Amino acid sequence: MSELLREYGIQINYSFTLRSRNIAIEMIYGGYDKSYAQLPTFLHMVQLQNPETLYEFLKTSEDQFQYMFLALGPASGLFRRVHDQWS
Structure with missing residues (x-):
C-alpha cells in the first residue's frame, strides 16, 4: 500500500x-452460495468423465453443506482397499 x-x-x-x-x-x-449450489453437478460431471471416481456430497437437514468426499479414478481403488481394512 x-x-x-x-x-x-x-x-x-x-x-x-x-x-x-x-x-x-x-x-x-460468484459467491459461496452459488459455488456450493454447483458442487453436486460438478461432482457428477467428474464421475461421468472418470467412472472410477468416488464422491459423496452431504447436506444437513437444514439444507446446509456438511461435507464432501472425492477420490479420483486411480485413488478410488486404494481408498476402497483401505476403507475395507478399517471397516
Missing part, C-alpha cells in the same frame, strides 16, 4: 483493500 502512496499519492488502509479484493472476486466468480 505504500506503493500506492508513492506511485499515485493515494493512502488506503488494509481492510479497505481486502474488502475491495473480495468484492471483485465475488463479482467475477
Whole structure:
C-alpha cells in the first residue's frame, strides 16, 4: 500500500483493500452460495468423465453443506482397499 502512496499519492488502509479484493472476486466468480449450489453437478460431471471416481456430497437437514468426499479414478481403488481394512 505504500506503493500506492508513492506511485499515485493515494493512502488506503488494509481492510479497505481486502474488502475491495473480495468484492471483485465475488463479482467475477460468484459467491459461496452459488459455488456450493454447483458442487453436486460438478461432482457428477467428474464421475461421468472418470467412472472410477468416488464422491459423496452431504447436506444437513437444514439444507446446509456438511461435507464432501472425492477420490479420483486411480485413488478410488486404494481408498476402497483401505476403507475395507478399517471397516
